[in-house]
Amino acid sequence: MAHGPSESFFSRWLFSTNHKDIGTLYLWFSFAMFLLGGAFAMVIRAELFQPGMQLIEPEFFNQMTTMHGLVMVFGAIMPAFVGLANWMIPMMIGAPDMALPRMNNLSFWILPFAFAILVSTLFMEGGGPNFGWTFYAPLSTTYAPDTVNYFIFGVHIMGASSIMGSINIIATVINMRAPGMTYMKMPLFVWTWVITAFLLVAVMPVLAGAVTMMLMDINFGTSFFDAAGGGDPVLFQHVFWFFGHPEVYIIILPAFGVVSQIIPTFSRKPLFGYSSMVYATASIAFLSFIVWAHHMFTVGMPIAGELYFMYATMLIAVPTGVKVFNWVTTMYKGALTFETPMLFSIAFVILFTFGGFTGMMLSIAAADTQYHDTYFVVAHFHYVMVAGAVFSGTAAVYYWLPKWCGRMYDETMGKVQFWIAFIAFNITFMPQHFLGLAGMPRRYSDYGLQFADWNMVSSIGAFMYGGAQLLFLFNVIRTIGWGKPIDDPKVWEGAEGLEWTLPTPAPFHTFSTPPVLK
Amino acid sequence: MSERARALFLGLFSPIIFCLVAGGAVADEATWNSLNMPKGVTEVSQAAYDIHMIMIWICTVIGVAVFGFMFYVMFAHRKSKGVTPANFHENLTVEILWTIVPALILIVMAVPATTALLKVYDTENPDIDIKVTGYQWKWQYEYIGEGVKFMSELRTPQDEIYGRAPKGEHYLREVTEPLVIPTNKKVRFLITGNDVIHSWWVPDFAVKRDAVPGLFTAAWAKTDQPGIYVGECTELCGKGHAFMPIVVEVKEEAEYDKWMAAKKEEAVIYQSTIGKEWTNAELMAKGESVYAISCAGCHQAKGEGIPGVFPALFDSPIVTGPVEDHIGILINGVAGSAMQSFADQLSEVDIAAVIHYKRNSWGNEMGDTVQPIDILNYKQTQ
Numbered sequence: 001m002a003h004g005p006s007e008s009f010f011s012r013w014l015f016s017t018n019h020k021d022i023g024t025l026y027l028w029f030s031f032a033m034f035l036l037g038g039a040f041a042m043v044i045r046a047e048l049f050q051p052g053m054q055l056i057e058p059e060f061f062n063q064m065t066t067m068h069g070l071v072m073v074f075g076a077i078m079p080a081f082v083g084l085a086n087w088m089i090p091m092m093i094g095a096p097d098m099a100l101p102r103m104n105n106l107s108f109w110i111l112p113f114a115f116a117i118l119v120s121t122l123f124m125e126g127g128g129p130n131f132g133w134t135f136y137a138p139l140s141t142t143y144a145p146d147t148v149n150y151f152i153f154g155v156h157i158m159g160a161s162s163i164m165g166s167i168n169i170i171a172t173v174i175n176m177r178a179p180g181m182t183y184m185k186m187p188l189f190v191w192t193w194v195i196t197a198f199l200l201v202a203v204m205p206v207l208a209g210a211v212t213m214m215l216m217d218i219n220f221g222t223s224f225f226d227a228a229g230g231g232d233p234v235l236f237q238h239v240f241w242f243f244g245h246p247e248v249y250i251i252i253l254p255a256f257g258v259v260s261q262i263i264p265t266f267s268r269k270p271l272f273g274y275s276s277m278v279y280a281t282a283s284i285a286f287l288s289f290i291v292w293a294h295h296m297f298t299v300g301m302p303i304a305g306e307l308y309f310m311y312a313t314m315l316i317a318v319p320t321g322v323k324v325f326n327w328v329t330t331m332y333k334g335a336l337t338f339e340t341p342m343l344f345s346i347a348f349v350i351l352f353t354f355g356g357f358t359g360m361m362l363s364i365a366a367a368d369t370q371y372h373d374t375y376f377v378v379a380h381f382h383y384v385m386v387a388g389a390v391f392s393g394t395a396a397v398y399y400w401l402p403k404w405c406g407r408m409y410d411e412t413m414g415k416v417q418f419w420i421a422f423i424a425f426n427i428t429f430m431p432q433h434f435l436g437l438a439g440m441p442r443r444y445s446d447y448g449l450q451f452a453d454w455n456m457v458s459s460i461g462a463f464m465y466g467g468a469q470l471l472f473l474f475n476v477i478r479t480i481g482w483g484k485p486i487d488d489p490k491v492w493e494g495a496e497g498l499e500w501t502l503p504t505p506a507p508f509h510t511f512s513t514p515p516v517l518k
Numbered sequence: 519m520s521e522r523a524r525a526l527f528l529g530l531f532s533p534i535i536f537c538l539v540a541g542g543a544v545a546d547e548a549t550w551n552s553l554n555m556p557k558g559v560t561e562v563s564q565a566a567y568d569i570h571m572i573m574i575w576i577c578t579v580i581g582v583a584v585f586g587f588m589f590y591v592m593f594a595h596r597k598s599k600g601v602t603p604a605n606f607h608e609n610l611t612v613e614i615l616w617t618i619v620p621a622l623i624l625i626v627m628a629v630p631a632t633t634a635l636l637k638v639y640d641t642e643n644p645d646i647d648i649k650v651t652g653y654q655w656k657w658q659y660e661y662i663g664e665g666v667k668f669m670s671e672l673r674t675p676q677d678e679i680y681g682r683a684p685k686g687e688h689y690l691r692e693v694t695e696p697l698v699i700p701t702n703k704k705v706r707f708l709i710t711g712n713d714v715i716h717s718w719w720v721p722d723f724a725v726k727r728d729a730v731p732g733l734f735t736a737a738w739a740k741t742d743q744p745g746i747y748v749g750e751c752t753e754l755c756g757k758g759h760a761f762m763p764i765v766v767e768v769k770e771e772a773e774y775d776k777w778m779a780a781k782k783e784e785a786v787i788y789q790s791t792i793g794k795e796w797t798n799a800e801l802m803a804k805g806e807s808v809y810a811i812s813c814a815g816c817h818q819a820k821g822e823g824i825p826g827v828f829p830a831l832f833d834s835p836i837v838t839g840p841v842e843d844h845i846g847i848l849i850n851g852v853a854g855s856a857m858q859s860f861a862d863q864l865s866e867v868d869i870a871a872v873i874h875y876k877r878n879s880w881g882n883e884m885g886d887t888v889q890p891i892d893i894l895n896y897k898q899t900q
Binding site for chain 1: 553555562563565573577584587588591592595596597598601603605607608613620621624627628632635636638639679685689691714717719721724728730731733734735736748749750751752755756757759760824826827856
């Protein structure tokens with residue numbers, strides 16, 4: 001009864017309703033976007049290599065910072081985790097496919113169009129969006145280039161894609177679990193994704209609302225964000241961050257899930273504190289809705305508001321701490337080996353925790369007066385976004401790639417990539433803490449001579465980090481084409497879970513008959 | 519821990535320990551300070567610095583404990599050492615402990631964090647009020663009740679920025695006219711924006727408040743240390759974001775009073791030049807310097823503009839049209855575009871000179887003359 005994939009290349013990938021094929025599409029798309037966003041970052045770091053304007057104009061610099069942020073957040077990291085969810089969730093809960101396969105196809109295939117629209121603005125008269133990925137009004141409304149309308153429609157399409165993807169995941173997990181797969185038996189990756197999906201469904205409409213208000217202000221004479229017409233520019237920031245803060249957890253929660261799968265495997269010991277992990281994830285998700293204005297400590301809120309947002313933000317440290325302690329305790333008294341996925345996961349725990357520390361410092365409103373909008377913040381969020389989300393995404397690919405394609409990646413090359421990435425990452429972003437504390441604001445196309453040394457160090461690190469990604473690409477392609485074939489269903493000695501009971505490589509259709517759980 | 523693990527541990531950490539020790543011995547305080555938040559010269563900046571250091575130490579202690587334990591595990595519990603993995607996966611006591619202990623630490627931290635924030639917000643009863651307005655891409659300072667008001671713009675020449683001249687010592691840290699405040703007086707800054715959101719930051723005062731159009735935010739500073747303090751715009755405000763520094767000069771009170779008196783006199787003298795008839799050469803010279811600072815950023819050095827973003831001035835219908843319309847554009851700006859109103863930014867003399875300059879440069883040959891009194895008359899008819 002099981003049908004294979006369509007013979008024709010176009011009908012296989014264009015019309016696919018298979019969760020594995022769509023997962024593959026998502027992953028390749030996100031890697032392409034990752035390289036594109038990385039290329040933008042290289043332009044930024046090249047310009048900042050020395051003080052003075054050498055390569056590009058400040059207008060274009062602002063377009064680069066904006067596009068780097070938008071492409072990395074919406075094009076690279078989010079689709080990467082949706083791709084992993086597509087591949088792994090049905091296999092982890094014993095489902096034959098996603099609950100809504102046609103919508104799955106649609107939610108992927110509108111994404112390339114969204115980014116084609118967004119990126120095409122770079123070639124239009126007036127240039128692309130130049131107001132930062134946070135697009136604060138009125139810089140993004142009254143003072144924006146005309147191409148802002150393309151940006152708005154691009155964001156709408158991305159939002160629609162995310163919402164459809166999330167609904168699909170929620171529907172799959174609620175309805176399609178194999179008999180006996182109770183909620184508290186689900187792998188943590190599934191749990192973190194369900195919680196993420198609820199966050200997405202809740203906040204993507206808020207983002208859509210924000211850009212729609214912009215659209216009205218720009219084209220139809222309303223004044224939501226225009227003080228001259230009775231509106232309020234600060235309203236934009238409240239609406240944006242009500243979306244934006246949950247958004248950063250949307251990015252990091254699936255990463256938590258990935259690491260919670262990998263660390264037990266290579267510790268050969270079950271995850272410590274499974275239920276507290278689930279509760280901690282849910283707490284973080286809840287807290288993410290009530291802390292948004294800590295991004296706005298310098299906007300002149302009343303002190304009562306500022307105190308509330310400071311206390312609430314500090315609270316996030318508690319559930320996050322629980323997760324870190326659980327990961328470390330999982331390793332305690334295990335039998336550890338350090339394959340590439342494990343190396344990336346351990347680096348994740350260390351560097352993410354470091355980013356968490358700077359996050360706690362940022363939550364202290366009085367000190368944030370000094371940190372806000374400086375390179376200290378840039379360093380902080382790259383520690384949690386890159387060493388957090390990107391490292392765990394890389395770990396996930398190395399961890400599951402042998403299962404997906406039935407071939408083993410080159411371990412030495414993986415480890416070399418890890419060490420280059422790890423060292424280069426720290427060379428890039430550690431000095432940015434110093435730059436920020438010494439007073440360099442973010443989104444600066446040029447800077448005073450006192451910042452020259454650390455900027456140069458940071459740029460060198462960034463180029464190295466970029467190079468490591470090409471090695472990653474090479475290793476993945478080499479594995480798929482010429483890797484050593486394997487057929488052990490478990491792949492990893494310590495792997496546990498339904499996905500590892502399936503044959504390697506995973507067949508096109510899996511669990512057509514539900515598995516039986518003890 | 520076994521011998522081998524201990525040796526590995528020391529081998530890994532000895533470079534770090536060495537760097538710390540050697541770094542501490544070699545680096546003078548100035549080097550260290552360039553890596554850390556400045557202590558600054560006000561009560562608020564000291565408070566921000568103190569809470570920053572408290573946080574760093576708390577994070578360091580937690581970090582050393584957690585990462586130390588993690589590194590111990592990574593060395594002691596390796597499969598290559600032949601260990602058999604344990605199978606435990608929960609322990610209610612430790613799980614409750616590591617929820618409650620961090621929560622307690624947070625409560626302890628909240629106390630100094632709150633005190634420090636109260637200081638930031640203590641803006642009542644100032645001795646001097648200064649209105650700070652952010653423009654694309656410069657600052658305007660107005661001493662409320664004194665009748666003194668001026669713009670402060672970047673003084674670094676474009677040639678230094680574009681590498682056509684060597685960069686000066688104060689590259690991007692120099693302005694046409696610094697803000698001047700006295701020592702030992704509580705100065706309150708009332709900060710607002712004219713076009714987009716800017717943010718006024720002086721690290722040594724720990725003053726950073728967004729300059730939001732249509733809204734005032736307040737911050738304050740009081741210091742006993744005269745000197746020159748440099749700050750920056752910290753909210754993305756367009757292409758000139760990196761090019762609108764802040765320079766504050768703190769003067770002894772007597773010096774400040776002298777400066778203030780001179781500024782007031784300057785304002786009186788200026789009034790007399792409005793009525794005078796300016797010659798073509800005077801207007802062209804003045805206009806060229808005003809154009810370079812206030813207009814060339816968008817309309818470009820030779821009035822060529824940037825297609826699709828900033829209109830060209832050469833052969834433009836406004837510049838080659840009736841003078842009144844041209845004056846009107848500068849006085850009122852163009853609603854819904856980046857062209858702002860210059861009525862409050864530039865003096866009548868400056869506006870007249872720059873209009874005259876534009877109408878008679880780069881191939882525009884209108885041949886008419888615009889006088890400061892024309893601008894004054896235009897303003898009065900509005």
